[in-house]
Amino acid sequence: MRIARTKAVSALAATLAIGVIATGCSSERGDDGADGGASETFVFGAAGDPASLDPSLASDGETFRISRQVLETLLDHESGGSELVGGLAETWEQNAEGTEWTFNLREGVTFHDGEELTAEVVCQNFERWYNWTGTYQSKALSYYWQAEFGGFAQNEGEDIPDANFAGCDAPDELTAVINLHQPSAVYPGAFSLAAFAIHSPKSLEAYAEDEATGEGDAINMPDYSQEAGTIAGTGPFQLSKWDKGNGEVTIDRFDDYWGDEAGVERIVFRTISDEGARRQALQTGEIHGYDLVAPADVDTLESEGFQVPVRGVFNLFYMAITQESHEALEDLDVRTAIAHALDRETLVNTQLPDGGVVATQFVPDTVDGYSDNVTLYDYDPERARELLAEAGAEDLTLEFCYPTEVTRPYMPAPADLFELMKADLEEVGITVQPRPMKWTPDYLDTTRDGGCNLYLLGWTGDFNDAYNFLGTWFDGYSKEWGFRNDEIFDALAEASVEPDVDTRVAMYEEINELVMDFLPGVPISSSPPSIAFADNVNPPNVSPLTQENFAEISFK
Structure with missing residues (x-):
C-alpha cells in the first residue's frame, strides 16, 4: 500500500x-x-x-527497474502478484480472433513535460517502434519488439521475423485500438512489458533527431537515452539526473x-x-x-x-548446450550424460535461498503449462560415464562459459555455481575449459552468437504464460542453442496462436515433454530471490x- x-x-x-x-x-x-x-x-x-534510460532500447533488469518508476504501460500487474490489471488503460478487450485489442485509457493523465495522454499518443509510440530502421533493427536495441511484435514496416535483415503489428487506430481521444496480423499467446501480457511504456509526444519528436548508430558490437546509443532531460513519462517519478561517473x-x-x-x-x-x-x-x-x-x-x-x-518463484536457471558449437553435443547420449553428471540437488541446497527447487523442465512449476510427465535426469555419474563411452566421447573437452560482475535473480553467485558444475563434469571424465566473461556486452553477445559449448543463463518471467519461457528459447532456430527441431518449433508455433487458454495450457504440457526428451540444455533450478x-x-x-x-x- x-x-x-x-x-x-x-x-x-x-x-x-x-x-x-x-x-x-x-x-x-x-x-x-x-x-x-x-x-x-x-x-x-x-x-x-542501466543500459539506457529509454526502456524501448533495453532488455536488462536494471534499466527496467528504473524505467517502471518513470514510464507506464497500457497494462500492469497487480501489486506483489502476476495477475494483469489496468495500467494507463483502465479496461481492455479483444475481438474473438485475438487480432484486435481495444484499450480504454484513463482520463486526465499528464506526462512529466505537461503533455496529455491520448489515444493518438499511444499510436505514435507503437508506430515509432514499428517504423524503426537501421541500427534500431538490431536485436541489441529492439529485442523485445521483435520478440513480441515481430519485425518492422521494412525489414532490413534476413533473420528479422515478419511483422505481427498491423497498425494502431484512435477512434476517439481515449480509445486506442491495436491491430495484429495473427493472434499470439504473448498478448495481452506483452502490453505490460516495460519496453512498451508510453512516452510523451515531445519526447518522441526529440528522439527522431537523435538516433542510434553503428552495428554489431559497435552500437552507439542515442544521447537522449544516456542522460536525463528528454525522456518524459506518466509515472509517479520523473528522471532528474544520470551521473554515470558515480x-x-x-x-x-x-x-x-x-x-x-x-x-x-x-x-x-x-x-x-x-x-x-x-x-x-x-x-x-x-x-x-x-x-x-x-x-x-x-x-x-x-x-x-x-x-x-x-x-515468489517465477524464474528458471539453466545450463545451455550449444549443439552446433561441438559435434559431440549433437548426440543426445552426450547431452543426457551431461544432465546425469550434474548434482543439482546439492547445488540447490548449498547455493540457493530457502524455497529453491531442482527444475525438471524449462518452466517453473508456478506457470500454467508445467508438466508432471517429463523425462527426468537424476544425478547418476556412473550412467553419465556409460553414455559417454557409448557415444565414443570418453575424452570430451568442452569450453564452459560463465559471467562475471553480475548477480541475477536466478543466479546469485555465477562463479560458485560454475565451480560446482565444473567439478561434476570433470568427475565423469569431461575436461572443462573455463571461460569467464564480463556480463555485458561480452557474455551476452558471445552466448547469443553461439560462441560457447556450455554456458549458464536463465529467465525471470515477464507474465504468466508458458510461451514467455518456452517461446523465448525454442520457437525457432537460434545460434545460442544451435539446433533445429521442427517438431518443437511447429508445436510452439501452433500453441502460440491457440486462442483457448485451457487448450493452450495442455499444448504447453506436451511441448515441455518434447523439449525434455530432446534435451537442448539442462534446467537447473527455480528459486525465490x-x-x-x-x-x-x-x-x-x-x-x-x-x-x-x-x-x-x-x-x-
Whole structure:
C-alpha cells in the first residue's frame, strides 16, 4: 500500500522528536546531502548501471527497474502478484480472433513535460517502434519488439521475423485500438512489458533527431537515452539526473501524478556491482535497500534487524548446450550424460535461498503449462560415464562459459555455481575449459552468437504464460542453442496462436515433454530471490516478476 507524503512525514517527525534512531541506518530521513539539507531520499543499491534510460532500447533488469518508476504501460500487474490489471488503460478487450485489442485509457493523465495522454499518443509510440530502421533493427536495441511484435514496416535483415503489428487506430481521444496480423499467446501480457511504456509526444519528436548508430558490437546509443532531460513519462517519478561517473540515477516525485502520491520525494539508484559491498552499504546506512541478497546473508541481515522479504518463484536457471558449437553435443547420449553428471540437488541446497527447487523442465512449476510427465535426469555419474563411452566421447573437452560482475535473480553467485558444475563434469571424465566473461556486452553477445559449448543463463518471467519461457528459447532456430527441431518449433508455433487458454495450457504440457526428451540444455533450478531494506523503511510489495513499484516505499 502506498503511503501519502503527509502521513510519511508526520510519522517521520514523530520518530525524530523522540530521538529514536533506526539500527543500521545513518539517517531517518534518507538525507543524501545532494541539496545541502535533509531530504526525503531513498537510496537503493543496484547491481549494475542501466543500459539506457529509454526502456524501448533495453532488455536488462536494471534499466527496467528504473524505467517502471518513470514510464507506464497500457497494462500492469497487480501489486506483489502476476495477475494483469489496468495500467494507463483502465479496461481492455479483444475481438474473438485475438487480432484486435481495444484499450480504454484513463482520463486526465499528464506526462512529466505537461503533455496529455491520448489515444493518438499511444499510436505514435507503437508506430515509432514499428517504423524503426537501421541500427534500431538490431536485436541489441529492439529485442523485445521483435520478440513480441515481430519485425518492422521494412525489414532490413534476413533473420528479422515478419511483422505481427498491423497498425494502431484512435477512434476517439481515449480509445486506442491495436491491430495484429495473427493472434499470439504473448498478448495481452506483452502490453505490460516495460519496453512498451508510453512516452510523451515531445519526447518522441526529440528522439527522431537523435538516433542510434553503428552495428554489431559497435552500437552507439542515442544521447537522449544516456542522460536525463528528454525522456518524459506518466509515472509517479520523473528522471532528474544520470551521473554515470558515480553510477547514480536520480528520480524525483512527480506531483501531478494521476494516481497515489509516491511515499518519498526522491530515489537514488546507486550502482554497487559487488554483492558483498551492497550488503555492507546497507549495514552502514549508506543505502536503504538492495536486491538479490546472497542466500548466506539472509539470516545475518535479519538478525541485525533488516527486512529481507522473499519473492515468489517465477524464474528458471539453466545450463545451455550449444549443439552446433561441438559435434559431440549433437548426440543426445552426450547431452543426457551431461544432465546425469550434474548434482543439482546439492547445488540447490548449498547455493540457493530457502524455497529453491531442482527444475525438471524449462518452466517453473508456478506457470500454467508445467508438466508432471517429463523425462527426468537424476544425478547418476556412473550412467553419465556409460553414455559417454557409448557415444565414443570418453575424452570430451568442452569450453564452459560463465559471467562475471553480475548477480541475477536466478543466479546469485555465477562463479560458485560454475565451480560446482565444473567439478561434476570433470568427475565423469569431461575436461572443462573455463571461460569467464564480463556480463555485458561480452557474455551476452558471445552466448547469443553461439560462441560457447556450455554456458549458464536463465529467465525471470515477464507474465504468466508458458510461451514467455518456452517461446523465448525454442520457437525457432537460434545460434545460442544451435539446433533445429521442427517438431518443437511447429508445436510452439501452433500453441502460440491457440486462442483457448485451457487448450493452450495442455499444448504447453506436451511441448515441455518434447523439449525434455530432446534435451537442448539442462534446467537447473527455480528459486525465490530476496530483496533487503533498512528497518526504518516501509518496503513495497515484492513482486515475483521483480517488478516492484517504488512509489509504495516510505520511511517509518
